[in-house]
Amino acid sequence: MIMNIPWAEPWLESISQTIQSAQFYFNPYSLPFLGAAIFILFFGSYIFSRGGSFLLRFSFLTVCVSFFLWLGGTFITYSAGNENGAMFGIYIVYSGVSFIMPSLCWYVAVWLNQVRKNKGYIILGFSLGLVFTVLIIKTNWIVYSLTKHFFGYHSRLSIPGGTLYLSFFTAHLLLFYGTLVRGLRAEQNEVIRQQIRFLMGSFIVANLGCSDFLPCFGLPVYPAGGFLLVTAFSMLGYTVIRYKLFNIETVIHRTIAWFMTTIVAISPFALFAYWIREWMGGLSPAAVTSYLMGLVLVFYFYYRAIEPRLNHLFRRRHANLRTVFGFFSGELVHLKSLEDLLSRFVETIQRSVYSRQIVVFLKDERADQYIPVRTTGIRKPESVAVSHSFVKLLSTQKDMMITDLMLSDPDLKEQKEIISSFLAGVQAVLAIPLAIEEKLLGFVTLGRKESLKKYSADEMHFLFQIRSPFVIALSNSLRLIEMQENLRKWNEELEEKVEQRTKELRETQEQLIQAEKLATIGTLAGGVAHEINNPLTAILTNVQILKMDARQDDFDSLDLIEEGAKRCREIVQKIMKYARKSTGPEQMARVDLNEVIANSMAFLEYQLKQENIELILELSKELPYIAGNRNELEQVITNLMINAKDAVLKMDRPPKIEVKSWVQKNKAGFSVRDNGVGIPKENLTKIFDPFFTTKDVGKGTGLGLAVAYGIVKKYNGLIEVSSQVGSGTTFTVTF
Numbered sequence: 001m002i003m004n005i006p007w008a009e010p011w012l013e014s015i016s017q018t019i020q021s022a023q024f025y026f027n028p029y030s031l032p033f034l035g036a037a038i039f040i041l042f043f044g045s046y047i048f049s050r051g052g053s054f055l056l057r058f059s060f061l062t063v064c065v066s067f068f069l070w071l072g073g074t075f076i077t078y079s080a081g082n083e084n085g086a087m088f089g090i091y092i093v094y095s096g097v098s099f100i101m102p103s104l105c106w107y108v109a110v111w112l113n114q115v116r117k118n119k120g121y122i123i124l125g126f127s128l129g130l131v132f133t134v135l136i137i138k139t140n141w142i143v144y145s146l147t148k149h150f151f152g153y154h155s156r157l158s159i160p161g162g163t164l165y166l167s168f169f170t171a172h173l174l175l176f177y178g179t180l181v182r183g184l185r186a187e188q189n190e191v192i193r194q195q196i197r198f199l200m201g202s203f204i205v206a207n208l209g210c211s212d213f214l215p216c217f218g219l220p221v222y223p224a225g226g227f228l229l230v231t232a233f234s235m236l237g238y239t240v241i242r243y244k245l246f247n248i249e250t251v252i253h254r255t256i257a258w259f260m261t262t263i264v265a266i267s268p269f270a271l272f273a274y275w276i277r278e279w280m281g282g283l284s285p286a287a288v289t290s291y292l293m294g295l296v297l298v299f300y301f302y303y304r305a306i307e308p309r310l311n312h313l314f315r316r317r318h319a320n321l322r323t324v325f326g327f328f329s330g331e332l333v334h335l336k337s338l339e340d341l342l343s344r345f346v347e348t349i350q351r352s353v354y355s356r357q358i359v360v361f362l363k364d365e366r367a368d369q370y371i372p373v374r375t376t377g378i379r380k381p382e383s384v385a386v387s388h389s390f391v392k393l394l395s396t397q398k399d400m401m402i403t404d405l406m407l408s409d410p411d412l413k414e415q416k417e418i419i420s421s422f423l424a425g426v427q428a429v430l431a432i433p434l435a436i437e438e439k440l441l442g443f444v445t446l447g448r449k450e451s452l453k454k455y456s457a458d459e460m461h462f463l464f465q466i467r468s469p470f471v472i473a474l475s476n477s478l479r480l481i482e483m484q485e486n487l488r489k490w491n492e493e494l495e496e497k498v499e500q501r502t503k504e505l506r507e508t509q510e511q512l513i514q515a516e517k518l519a520t521i522g523t524l525a526g527g528v529a530h531e532i533n534n535p536l537t538a539i540l541t542n543v544q545i546l547k548m549d550a551r552q553d554d555f556d557s558l559d560l561i562e563e564g565a566k567r568c569r570e571i572v573q574k575i576m577k578y579a580r581k582s583t584g585p586e587q588m589a590r591v592d593l594n595e596v597i598a599n600s601m602a603f604l605e606y607q608l609k610q611e612n613i614e615l616i617l618e619l620s621k622e623l624p625y626i627a628g629n630r631n632e633l634e635q636v637i638t639n640l641m642i643n644a645k646d647a648v649l650k651m652d653r654p655p656k657i658e659v660k661s662w663v664q665k666n667k668a669g670f671s672v673r674d675n676g677v678g679i680p681k682e683n684l685t686k687i688f689d690p691f692f693t694t695k696d697v698g699k700g701t702g703l704g705l706a707v708a709y710g711i712v713k714k715y716n717g718l719i720e721v722s723s724q725v726g727s728g729t730t731f732t733v734t735f
Contacts, residue, residue, distance in 0.1 A: 023081030029151035030078035036230045037071035040064050043233050059107040066103050067229060069096025074212075074223070078152030086146055086153035093155070094136045094143070098129035101172030104203065108176060112183035112196075118175070125172050132165055147215070151223075154215040162216065173207065188396060198235060206232035321462040324352050329469045338477040342374045345470050349446070350376060353459045357427045357447030362478075363440065370442060377447065381426050390422045394433040395440045430455060432467055436475050510685065533572050539565045590625040591633060593668055593735075594661055599630075600637040601659070604645075613648060613655040620662050626735045632711045639704035640672040640731050646695065647676025647729060669734035678725040687721065 044064025048057045073092030080086040102125030109118040136142050142161035146153045157165065177200065184196045205228055212223035328348050335341045346358050359381060360374040369383040370391060384391055423429070428445035435441065446463075449455065455463075543562045550558055597619065608615050641657065648655035653675065661670040679687065679694075686692045690706040712719045712733055723729035 024076075024079045024085060025081050027079045027152055030075045032227055032230075033071045033075040033078070036227070037068045037075060039230055040071065040233055041068040043236070044068075053110075056107075056110050059103065059110045062103040063100070063107050066096045066100040069093070070100065071096075071229065077154070080153060083146050083153065089153075090143060090146070090155045091137050095133050097169075098133045098136075099126065101169055101176060102126045102129050104176045105172055105179065108179045108183070108199075112179060112187075114179055114183065118179060121172075121175055125175075128168055132168065135161070149215060149220050154223075157213075157216040166213065169210075176203070202232045202235040205235065321352060321458055324348060325462060325465050328466060332469055332473045335473070338474075338481060341470075341473055341477055345466075346374050346376055348466065349444075349463070352462065353446075353455060354450045355446040355448075356450050357445075359426050359428070359445045360442065361444070362442040362474075373442075378427055384422070388422070389418045390431075391440070391443075393419070394431065394443050395435075430463075432463060434467065434471050434474060436471050441471065441474055441478065532568065536565055536569050536572065540569070588627060588629060591628045591630050592623070593626055593633070593670060594619045594623055596630060596633045597637055597659060597661060597670060600634050600641065603634075603638065604641050608645065608657070611645065611649060611655070613645060613657060616656065616658040618658070618660040620660075623661050623663050623668050624666075626668055626715070628715045628735075632714075636708040636711050636733065637670070637672070639708045643704060644672055644674035644676065644729070647678075648674050650677045651675065667734055669732065671730055671732045673728065673730040675728040678727055679721070679723040679729055680725055684721060684723065688719075 041064060044061045047064075048061040070093055073089045073094075073096060075089075076092060077086045077089030080089055102122060105118060105125055106115075106122045109115045109122060115122070132142065140158075142157060142165050143155045144158045144161075145156045147156050180196055180200050184193055184200075187193050187196065209224065209228045211221065214221045215223065328344070331344065332341070335344060342360055346360065349355055349358060355377075357377040358375070359372050359378060361370040361384060362373045363369070363386070364371045364383075367383070368386050370386070371383045372381050375381070423431070423445070426445045427447045429448055430446040432444040432446070433440060434443055446455075540562065543558055543565065547555065547558050547562075597617070601615065601617065605615070637659075641659075644657045645655075648657065656675050658673040659670065660673075661668070663669075683694065688705050688709040690703055692706075709719055712735075715735060717733060717735040720732045720734075721729065722732075
């Protein structure tokens with residue numbers, strides 16, 4: 001069909017004549033270039049045939065084809081016996097060299113998602129490569145002659161054209177490495193960063209092949225490009241297998257497993273066929289045909305039966321890890337506590353990848369640290385602060401990090417010593433962050449394997465897989481624990497509130513009982529006082545009459561009678577006040593509580609000084625007025641002060657009484673505090689009962705606090721007491 005294309009006929013005829021007249025011969029110096037060309041073409045074709053991004057695979061194939069043309073053209077040039085054949089090879093060489101750097105720039109731009117940014121440079125590179133190729137083939141402005149060296153013919157470049165050509169090559173070389181450096185700085189995934197480093201290292205080795213330009217300027221140096229490119233693409237192959245470049249590691253593993261399975265399965269049948277070949281020679285054609293058909297049928301069922309077992313044998317480790325992962329994922333739903341989850345996770349890792357040391361760190365929100373909660377094969381290490389450089393690095397790292405990867409990262413140069421020290425402290429070579437929704441729940445460190453070998457790609461993939469369900473289960477467990485803790489706190493708060501309300505209800509009930517007691521006793525006391533009041537009045541009247549006519553000797557007896565009667569009258573007046581049987585109308589008015597306190601202190605001040613009692617007054621200037629009877633309120637304060645005076649005089653330390661007034665939440669109040677003997681706990685519920693007293697006989701009636709309690713309640717106030725035996729007592733009154 002090509003012969004029908006008019007423009008192709010002269011071109012093909014010219015190539016045919018050139019090949020026929022090239023006088024090709026066997027040149028051992030050309031063989032490395034042939035081997036390198038075939039190897040690179042095969043490598044590129046294999047990558048292109050795998051799955052994944054078509055544009056990425058096609059751009060890489062373009063790189064490999066460009067290298068193939070360079071190396072294959074060099075093989076033809078060195079094998080040519082005359083200048084015509086050598087020049088044919090030179091055309092092929094520069095058809096590849098002109099597109100090597102533009103193809104590389106295109107490939108890395110596609111891989112690192114920088115096509116839009118470098119689009120103009122890539123198009124310009126391919127355009128200039130085409131222009132230079134045409135100039136080399138059609139003119140002698142760049143390649144002007146050939147030179148015969150010991151290894152074969154080599155091109156000679158002119159000064160102006162060769163300089164321009166090398167400038168084009170160098171500019172795209174810088175663009176290529178610039179794109180890789182930008183991608184390395186921008187990338188956060190440590191695996192891809194390592195892929196970039198290995199790719200950069202591979203092509204640094206490949207670019208050493210630029211030494212092949214030295215013979216172009218007359219230097220008789222044997223070109224080493226073939227050896228260097230084989231080395232570079234071998235490094236690429238290592239990156240494909242070790243760090244999943246192009247994401248085809250699984251494909252390679254399956255290809256190897258399929259190849260080994262096929263060899264083992266076919267070998268027994270091949271040996272059997274070879275062993276019976278002489279016996280088949282004496283059979284008729286029909287018998288041989290029948291035998292072969294039966295042999296094929298038996299082989300079919302044999303292969304169907306043995307192939308799964310052989311496949312499992314060669315990929316047993318991978319199959320086992322997959323089974324373990326499935327079993328672990330299914331078992332998670334049956335684990336009921338965080339302890340069970342951590343134990344199962346550590347046990348699964350230890351039995352699957354045989355780690356010698358395993359440490360699980362979880363974050364403690366209250367301590368702001370990562371605490372080791374589970375350890376195996378190592379003493380429990382110290383907690384790690386959230387601000388630790390290693391933790392900060394893990395917080396930004398979604399993938400697993402291996403020690404040598406972290407320590408070889410130039411961006412971590414300043415943290416190298418800290419990371420190395422931390423990993424050495426926990427005897428780790430691998431760290432797995434446990435993150436969910438950008439939150440680092442914790443991390444796991446793994447030490448070396450029991451076999452001292454490095455973790456394989458299958459094991460790394462297994463650890464990466466098992467991490468996901470574990471992190472989800474861990475997050476759920478931590479949330480459950482948090483909910484349980486919150487529920488416990490809520491229960492405690494509820495119990496505390498119930499207890500507080502119960503206490504308030506008990507106090508209210510006690511107050512009601514107290515009020516009922518006072519009402520009953522008050523009624524009785526009022527009647528008794530009223531009945532006593534009349535005889536006392538008669539006694540006092542008659543004493544006054546008798547004193548008018550009495551002799552001097554009788555005055556002492558009459559004074560004793562009058563004093564006793566007056567004392568009884570005072571008691572009756574107190575009982576009447578307690579029973580609210582005041583004869584006159586109550587005088588209700590706006591009362592300044594501070595003024596009431598000051599008046600009471602003026603009445604008691606002299607007596608307190610005589611007893612050497614220190615009096616401290618702290619009166620609030622913002623105290624509001626209250627509604628009440630001034631005399632009754634003075635009586636409340638006076639009764640509390642007298643009780644405080646009697647209490648402080650019973651102690652050996654310097655006596656002190658503090659009186660304070662205050663306003664809080666629109667309520668006014670005052671307190672009387674002493675450093676006296678205190679009130680026993682069992683008496684606190686009785687001190688407001690009428691006639692209850694702890695004073696000696698004749699020194700107290702037991703009505704002071706009862707009267708004070710009645711007056712305070714009369715004005716809807718609240719009187720409270722707190723006391724500690726040996727320390728003192730405080731009475732608080734609030735209106």
